[in-house]
Amino acid sequence: MLMPLPATLYRLLTEYETLLAEETAASTTPGSQRLHDVAYTLCVSTGTREISDALDTARAYLARAGATPLSDRRVITSPPKPPASAVTSSPAAGNLPHGLVSLASTAHRADER
Incomplete structure (x- = not known):
């Protein structure tokens, strides 16, 4: 099965957890459309049908991939230039x-x- 880039999966997982925490703190009953959309995308990305399975699969995949937050990674903006020789x-x-x-x-x- 194809899996998304760890950085993409990490971003989705972080966004889902943030939206869920915001809704829990606000004690709103109906879920926001954005939370529903991110949950759906996590399920599709991990090949699962339930958000609990998607979260477990995403966390396991990120643990195996050794994924770290994007802020901890070195970003390469362009390939290194070859030496003149x-x-x-x-x-x-x-x-x-x-x-x-x-x-x-x-x-x-x-x-x-």
């Missing part, structure tokens, strides 16, 4: 990083055989 300027490579060849040059070589 990794880029070649040979005509065959077409200024691609070392070891990569364009599809056009590969097709051309196949025609020559």
Whole structure:
């Protein structure tokens, strides 16, 4: 079964618990639409039909994945740049990083055989 990213599951679980705590503190009987929506999304995301099963499954999955709150994670905004020595300027490579060849040059070589 496909599972969502741990960060997504963590966000859903946190949002559900926050909304539930707010409703419990306010002593409101009918559940808010947002709480219902998050509960539904948790059930779909975990492949369950009951919110209690979804919460158990989500917590177990996050424990296995070693998920931590997003604030504890290092965020990578872009891939690291390759060192200047990794880029070649040979005509065959077409200024691609070392070891990569364009599809056009590969097709051309196949025609020559």
